[in-house]
Amino acid sequence: MRAVLVLASFVALLLDCPESFAAGHGKILWPKLIEIFQGELAEVSVIGADIAVVKGGLGKEKIFFYPNGTAKFSAIVGADVDAKAGTSKLRLIAKMRSGGEIRSEVPVRIRAKSFRQESFNVPPGFDQMTPENLEEIHREQAAFARAFAVPTPDRLWDAPFIRPVPQDESASSFGRRRIINGTPRAPHSGLDLSAPAGTEVAAANHGKVVLNGNFFFAGGSVVLDHGGGLFTMYFHLSEIRVGEGEFVRKGDALGLSGATGRVTGAHLHWGARLANARIDPLELLKKISANWLPAEPVVQSDTMGNEVEK
Numbered sequence: 019m020r021a022v023l024v025l026a027s028f029v030a031l032l033l034d035c036p037e038s039f040a041a042g043h044g045k046i047l048w049p050k051l052i053e054i055f056q057g058e059l060a061e062v063s064v065i066g067a068d069i070a071v072v073k074g075g076l077g078k079e080k081i082f083f084y085p086n087g088t089a090k091f092s093a094i095v096g097a098d099v100d101a102k103a104g105t106s107k108l109r110l111i112a113k114m115r116s117g118g119e120i121r122s123e124v125p126v127r128i129r130a131k132s133f134r135q136e137s138f139n140v141p142p143g144f145d146q147m148t149p150e151n152l153e154e155i156h157r158e159q160a161a162f163a164r165a166f167a168v169p170t171p172d173r174l175w176d177a178p179f180i181r182p183v184p185q186d187e188s189a190s191s192f193g194r195r196r197i198i199n200g201t202p203r204a205p206h207s208g209l210d211l212s213a214p215a216g217t218e219v220a221a222a223n224h225g226k227v228v229l230n231g232n233f234f235f236a237g238g239s240v241v242l243d244h245g246g247g248l249f250t251m252y253f254h255l256s257e258i259r260v261g262e263g264e265f266v267r268k269g270d271a272l273g274l275s276g277a278t279g280r281v282t283g284a285h286l287h288w289g290a291r292l293a294n295a296r297i298d299p300l301e302l303l304k305k306i307s308a309n310w311l312p313a314e315p316v317v318q319s320d321t322m323g324n325e326v327e328k
């Protein structure tokens with residue numbers, strides 16, 4: 019009986035073993051299962067002494083892996099605030115130093131989360147838009163789509179991320195669902211921090227300014243590209259102090275908070291986007307571990323064509 023039990027646990031151990039073995043390639047330790055709640059993120063690593071590069075794909079999105087210590091390659095993966103609960107697959111390719119490549123697929127389980135919900139009624143026609151409003155809204159959508167279209171492949175950020183303003187949320191705001199006159203509206207895709215007008219808004223990490231402008235909904239806005247498909251957004255600013263194309267360092271002042279755009283009062287709307295998934299920016303503070311190696315310096319050309327390190 020005992021022998022059977024021991025054998026059974028040995029077999030279970032083998033089945034459970036996440037390592038792949040391939041002749042001449044050494045072994046690779048793949049992630050086993052990735053579990054992410056809606057609007058959250060997870061760190062994922064692939065380990066193997068012979069690995070030169072790891073490439074990832076989730077749906078139609080590219081997942082960027084970076085060297086992160088001895089024989090280790092890491093990425094962050096997010097689930098959109100509105101992602102369907104269920105299981106999908108992270109496709110992984112490890113290119114080996116000794117030649118060839120090894121592929122693996124890792125299940126990604128997306129779990130539903132309960133968000134705050136508010137239902138209310140407004141008089142009919144209350145939020146009807148004029149043709150001028152609609153034109154402005156189109157301009158806004160196009161500007162944001164352009165900002166997200168071509169992410170910088172290099173990782174520009176360094177752990178940890180920091181809060182853009184010291185103030186907390188006024189109420190749990192990320193993912194909030196609003197039902198107006200019985201019709202569900204798009205979920206709130208950011209975090210509202212109760213910064214009084216005129217509070218300095220700091221860059222949550224190093225990045226490149228890919229959008230700076232004034233818009234119908236978002237008001238005075240800055241979008242930072244942190245590389246690898248990660249962006250952070252800062253809305254309703256009363257003043258913007260950075261220009262498009264500029265590189266900023268963690269903590270640099272992007273502008274001042276305000277009440278511009280479609281808002282009822284001054285606050286900072288802070289948003290984050292990872293491989294086109296709208297995630298809770300607080301996840302960047304909570305889930306990105308301190309043991310990420312510093313990002314490799316990225317060499318950029320300045321306006322004079324000289325190479326400068328950012």
Ligand SMILES: [Zn+2]
Pocket residue numbers: 206208209210287288
């Ligand atoms: Zn907001």
